[in-house]
Amino acid sequence: MNLQSFLWEYGEKVPGYDVRVINEREARAGAGILGMLGMIVIFVGIGFNHTIVARVYLAFLFLDFTARIISPSYAPSLLLGRFFVQNQKPEYVGGLQKRFAWTLGWLISLPMVWWFVIHWDINFYKVMICVLCLLLTFLESAFSICVGCKLYRVMTKIDPVHCPGGVCEVRKKEPIQTFNPIQKVITALTMIGLVVGTYLFLANSQPQTFFGEFLHEAVLTDAQLQKEKDEAYQKEVAKEFEDDEDW
Known part of the structure; x- marks a missing residue:
C-alpha cells in the first residue's frame, strides 16, 4: 500500500457507492461502547478512588483511535459494535469524513495518555477534556451527530457525501420531524x-x-x-x- 492509497482509499468499497464507506451503525455502536465504558470509569474512580481503571481506559481509548485512523476493520470498539449490530441493515457513510473525525478524537486522547496514563496529573481543565470526549461519543451514539464530520467540511472545503442521517443532502423535513x-x-x-x-x-x-x-x-x-x-x-x-x- 502506497501513501496515496493509505490517505484516500479509506473504508470499504461497496457496490453502488462512488466513495469508500463506513457502516454508521457500527460507528454509533462503537461510540456508545466507549461512552458507556467512560461513564463506568468515572463512577468507579469517584466511588472507589482508584486511578488504575482510568489509566487502562484512556490507554485503550488511544489505541482504539489509533486503529480507527489506520484501518477501522481492526479497531476493537468497532468490532464490538459490529458484533452487536451484525443483524441490522448497514447504513453507509463516507469514510474520509469519519476518519477525519476519528483523527480529532485521536488528537484529544493523545495528551490524556501523558496526563493520566504515564504521568498522573489531574486538574479541572484536564478532566473537562475527558468530559468533552465523552460528550462527542454521546452525540454520535445517541443522535448520530458527528461533530468531526461537520468540521471536515469547514476545514477542508470539501463537501462530504453520504453523511450520517443523510444530512449532506438538501431535503425538506417530513411532517413527523417538525414541531407544533x-x-x-x-x-x-x-x-x-x-x-x-x-x-x-x-x-x-x-x-x-x-x-x-x-x-x-x-x-x-x-x-x-x-x-x-x-x-x-x-x-x-x-x-x-x-x-x-x-x-
Whole structure:
C-alpha cells in the first residue's frame, strides 16, 4: 500500500457507492461502547478512588483511535459494535469524513495518555477534556451527530457525501420531524429545566470528591466562591469560640 492509497482509499468499497464507506451503525455502536465504558470509569474512580481503571481506559481509548485512523476493520470498539449490530441493515457513510473525525478524537486522547496514563496529573481543565470526549461519543451514539464530520467540511472545503442521517443532502423535513407550538414549548422547558437543575445542584450541593469540587467551583463566580469561603471561615471561628466557652 502506497501513501496515496493509505490517505484516500479509506473504508470499504461497496457496490453502488462512488466513495469508500463506513457502516454508521457500527460507528454509533462503537461510540456508545466507549461512552458507556467512560461513564463506568468515572463512577468507579469517584466511588472507589482508584486511578488504575482510568489509566487502562484512556490507554485503550488511544489505541482504539489509533486503529480507527489506520484501518477501522481492526479497531476493537468497532468490532464490538459490529458484533452487536451484525443483524441490522448497514447504513453507509463516507469514510474520509469519519476518519477525519476519528483523527480529532485521536488528537484529544493523545495528551490524556501523558496526563493520566504515564504521568498522573489531574486538574479541572484536564478532566473537562475527558468530559468533552465523552460528550462527542454521546452525540454520535445517541443522535448520530458527528461533530468531526461537520468540521471536515469547514476545514477542508470539501463537501462530504453520504453523511450520517443523510444530512449532506438538501431535503425538506417530513411532517413527523417538525414541531407544533405545544411541542416547541415542551422541548424548550425540558432543556431549560435540565440546564437550570444541573446548575442548581452543582452550585448548592456540598461536594464530597475532588471531581465534585471541580464542578462546584466551575459553576460559581469569583464573588460567590469568596462568599462561600467567608461563610465557611465564620462558621469555623464560631465553632472554635463555642469550644472555648465549653472550657
